[in-house]
Amino acid sequence: MVTKDDSRTQKDEVASNRIVRVKSIPQRILDALTDFRDADRPSRIDKLGRVGLLIPAFASTMIIILILTFLWYEAMPIFADPAGGPGIIVNPTWDPSRDSYGIAIFIVGSLLCTGIAIGIAVPLGLAGAIFLSEYCPGRLRQPLKMIIEMMAAIPSIVYGLWAYVVLVPYIGNTLAPALQSNPLTAWIPFFQGETNGLSLIAGGIILAIMLLPTVVTISADALQTVPRSLREASYALGATQSETARKITLSAALPGIGAAVILSLGRAVGETMAILMVTGNSLQIPYTIFDPVYVMTSIITNQLGYAFVFPLWRSALFAIGLILLIMSICFTITAKLFIRWGMKTRGMTG
Amino acid sequence: MTHTERTEQRTPVNGTIRILIGRYQSFRELKDLFFKILLSVAIIVIVAPFFLVLFEVASIGFWQVFGSSSGQGIEFFLTFPGPSLEGGIRNALVGTVELVVIASCVGIPLSVLGAVYINEYTEPGLTKSIVEFTSDVLAGVPSIVIGAFGFAFLVDFLKLGMGVLAGSLTLSFMMIPTVLRTTQEALRSVPQSLREASLALGATKWSTTWNVTLRAAFPGIITGVLLAVGRIMGETAPLIFTAGNNLIVPTELSGSGSWVASLPYTIWAYITDPRAYVQEKAHGAALGLLIMVLIIDLIANYISRRVTRRLV
Numbered sequence: 001m002v003t004k005d006d007s008r009t010q011k012d013e014v015a016s017n018r019i020v021r022v023k024s025i026p027q028r029i030l031d032a033l034t035d036f037r038d039a040d041r042p043s044r045i046d047k048l049g050r051v052g053l054l055i056p057a058f059a060s061t062m063i064i065i066l067i068l069t070f071l072w073y074e075a076m077p078i079f080a081d082p083a084g085g086p087g088i089i090v091n092p093t094w095d096p097s098r099d100s101y102g103i104a105i106f107i108v109g110s111l112l113c114t115g116i117a118i119g120i121a122v123p124l125g126l127a128g129a130i131f132l133s134e135y136c137p138g139r140l141r142q143p144l145k146m147i148i149e150m151m152a153a154i155p156s157i158v159y160g161l162w163a164y165v166v167l168v169p170y171i172g173n174t175l176a177p178a179l180q181s182n183p184l185t186a187w188i189p190f191f192q193g194e195t196n197g198l199s200l201i202a203g204g205i206i207l208a209i210m211l212l213p214t215v216v217t218i219s220a221d222a223l224q225t226v227p228r229s230l231r232e233a234s235y236a237l238g239a240t241q242s243e244t245a246r247k248i249t250l251s252a253a254l255p256g257i258g259a260a261v262i263l264s265l266g267r268a269v270g271e272t273m274a275i276l277m278v279t280g281n282s283l284q285i286p287y288t289i290f291d292p293v294y295v296m297t298s299i300i301t302n303q304l305g306y307a308f309v310f311p312l313w314r315s316a317l318f319a320i321g322l323i324l325l326i327m328s329i330c331f332t333i334t335a336k337l338f339i340r341w342g343m344k345t346r347g348m349t350g
Numbered sequence: 351m352t353h354t355e356r357t358e359q360r361t362p363v364n365g366t367i368r369i370l371i372g373r374y375q376s377f378r379e380l381k382d383l384f385f386k387i388l389l390s391v392a393i394i395v396i397v398a399p400f401f402l403v404l405f406e407v408a409s410i411g412f413w414q415v416f417g418s419s420s421g422q423g424i425e426f427f428l429t430f431p432g433p434s435l436e437g438g439i440r441n442a443l444v445g446t447v448e449l450v451v452i453a454s455c456v457g458i459p460l461s462v463l464g465a466v467y468i469n470e471y472t473e474p475g476l477t478k479s480i481v482e483f484t485s486d487v488l489a490g491v492p493s494i495v496i497g498a499f500g501f502a503f504l505v506d507f508l509k510l511g512m513g514v515l516a517g518s519l520t521l522s523f524m525m526i527p528t529v530l531r532t533t534q535e536a537l538r539s540v541p542q543s544l545r546e547a548s549l550a551l552g553a554t555k556w557s558t559t560w561n562v563t564l565r566a567a568f569p570g571i572i573t574g575v576l577l578a579v580g581r582i583m584g585e586t587a588p589l590i591f592t593a594g595n596n597l598i599v600p601t602e603l604s605g606s607g608s609w610v611a612s613l614p615y616t617i618w619a620y621i622t623d624p625r626a627y628v629q630e631k632a633h634g635a636a637l638g639l640l641i642m643v644l645i646i647d648l649i650a651n652y653i654s655r656r657v658t659r660r661l662v
Binding site (some may be wrong): 049053056057063064110116127131144151154161242243246267270272273277288297304305324332336 | 378379381382385387388389390392393395396397398399402403406407414459460462463464466467468471473475477480483484485486487488489491492493494495496498500501502503506507523526527530536553554555556557577580581583584585586587590591596614617620622629632633636639640643644646647648651
């Protein structure tokens with residue numbers, strides 16, 4: 001039996017509980033300190049650890065905020081200066097000696113290089129991923145996967161060295177003359193122009209080689225998560241293996257593949273060393289694939305060392321860095337959206 | 351599949367192809383074969399650069415790294431370069447090791463503890479998604495942007511100056527997201543029952559995490575750490591404006607005495623040098639770096655494969 005008195009005390013307790021729950025922050029800290037004083041040694045360590053772990057947990061958040069703050073702070077002068085302003089993004093003249101800081105050529109150069117690289121890497125990488133997940137004999141799969149993973153681990157400077165020593169002379173001495181003297185391709189305007197091999201196409205090819213492992217690995221993973229029943233249904237309807245791979249598996253894995261492409265786009269725009277060594281770094285907008293080109297990452301690498309005593313020049317370089325950063329953040333967000341889309345529509349983690 | 355009988359109407363084209371190909375019974379199956387050949391060619395094209403790069407670097411660098419005459423083999427790594435860059439690359443090797451060790455000392459605890467916090471101490475929610483999102487963003491930031499940030503923040507703003515400290519801190523920024531995400535993945539695959547057993551025995555959350563969860567997740571964490579170390583070992587761009595270059599090993603913690611060389615930077619500087627013997631040394635250094643990175647990657651691969659086999 002619950003008497004009136006009891007129920008009142010219960011109500012009081014509930015009320016006091018409610019009060020406890022909305023305690024003020026200083027009170028909460030005081031309580032935590034009291035708890036800490038009363039606790040034995042293991043629980044003290046436990047309580048300390050819980051608070052102490054907060055700092056490392058937010059390390060990457062703090063670094064991202066710091067990067068954004070510092071790039072913004074460093075890039076501000078050029079955007080505020082009459083010589084610069086937001087117009088530098090479309091201004092094609094980069095001439096620090098005459099206070100002209102147009103960065104359009106670098107953006108165009110980066111986009112062209114990335115475009116060529118993606119154009120080569122995505123079809124090729126998708127074909128490789130389909131081979132790995134659908135056709136590959138079991139004995140061959142593990143070694144192939146290992147080689148592709150090792151390709152991803154090769155430092156970009158080593159790819160750059162190879163491209164500088166092998167690929168660039170090959171393009172200058174063999175590929176360009178062959179394309180330009182051959183009547184089938186000689187008339188194409190994109191293949192014209194004298195070249196020593198340091199060119200847009202060299203940058204595109206080496207970038208494609210560096211992107212391929214990313215594209216292949218992520219797409220192959222996405223293809224492998226496609227349920228076996230989908231393929232079996234397609235076979236049962238009389239489709240051949242290639243039809244199943246192209247029309248069923250590929251479209252089921254589309255979100256994962258989209259994420260792979262976007263992630264490799266981000267890597268391509270940000271790639272520095274290999275591309276710096278092979279693109280020729282000349283201040284012009286390329287009109288043929290054999291023209292030299294200057295990309296955003298190269299200009300920072302080449303000039304920040306001299307520029308840091310000239311406020312405007314330095315600020316323009318940091319503005320390029322800020323644009324790179326914003327692009328990479330956008331790519332990451334897009335890739336995440338692709339994965340979320342995959343989880344929503346296909347119920348799998350791309 | 352190819353052996354099933356098909357009941358398609360035979361067109362003249364189909365018939366001709368049948369005669370030509372024999373066992374491939376329809377145009378569709380021919381297309382299937384063609385697709386298969388195309389894919390095999392694609393995978394060969396994809397894998398080829400690996401061997402091309404390895405061959406090119408090894409064909410010139412091999413005698414630098416494995417030769418036995420003076421200045422080659424182990425001597426190549428153990429002598430300092432002279433004023434005109436004859437001699438070995440000890441400065442770069444020692445520099446890379448110093449940079450990677452300091453970066454790991456900063457980066458690994460931060461990222462492992464961070465992963466422990468978001469995986470063990472928080473519920474899925476805002477905190478967790480903020481940390482995950484920002485570490486994914488940080489993983490995607492171009493290396494030269496991290497280098498420029500390291501220059502603006504560590505070298506210029508904090509007045510650390512170029513050198514081993516600024517260089518390795520910049521590298522540790524690159525390390526954090528990789529280790530954090532792989533550690534988180536490893537912690538997630540530890541069965542909940544292990545934690546519950548430990549908590550039921552009266553252990554605190556902290557000692558459960560340290561003695562049970564982290565120990566069970568250890569191989570996965572090591573894999574992530576190795577992958578991250580292999581990656582930052584080959585990074586050049588973050589070091590150009592933060593670590594400087596040096597012909598000897600750094601002797602001080604600040605000032606120009608702390609400038610430090612690294613293998614990737616040395617490769618870059620040597621390969622763009624017009625002198626032939628310096629370019630050969632670049633190949634030697636590249637082969638050394640490549641061997642180190644690939645061995646680290648293989649070990650990581652081996653550990654992760656053994657662990658998955660044990661769990662399955």
